[in-house]
Amino acid sequence: MNCSFDKSLLQESLENTIEPLESIILEEHLKVCHGCRRDLMELKLLLWELEEMSSVDLPPEALDVKARVLHDFKNRQPSSEDTHPFGIKDFVDIQSNILSSATLFLRFIPGAKVASKTSKSTIKKASSLLENFITGSFKIRSKSSLLRNGL
The missing domain is CATH 1.10.287 (Helix Hairpins)
Incomplete structure (x- = not known):
């Protein structure tokens, strides 16, 4: 059974940006709609996983690669494409x-x-x-x- 309920209210509820009247309507809808309860649970799990993720640290070689690319760019010889009049x-x-x-x-x-x-x-x-x-x-x-x- 496909539900035509506004799924954005589920996310607004999790982010605490939902209006009070919409919150009441959502709570009543969740009492009768199994699909929306499942979607809400999936969103909760997704947000929990995103909060638990640690930040990604760059490897030390990344700074060396960046410095090398910038150096090569500064010291490159102009080609025939560079001298095209604009x-x-x-x-x-x-x-x-x-x-x-x-x-x-x-x-x-x-x-x-x-x-x-x-x-x-x-x-x-x-x-x-x-x-x-x-x-x-x-x-x-x-x-x-x-x-x-x-x-």
């Missing part, structure tokens, strides 16, 4: 990818089509706004340097 277009492309990834979850919530259309238009607007801002900043910088040189 332009505004690359920056805007990366920002656009970040925004589209950040709004990916919107596909899975109710009203996703509306949210998807909104996020796509936002990404297009954001990338063009960002590009305009950067271009404008360079223009202002070049004008101010011309003014400084002329004075």
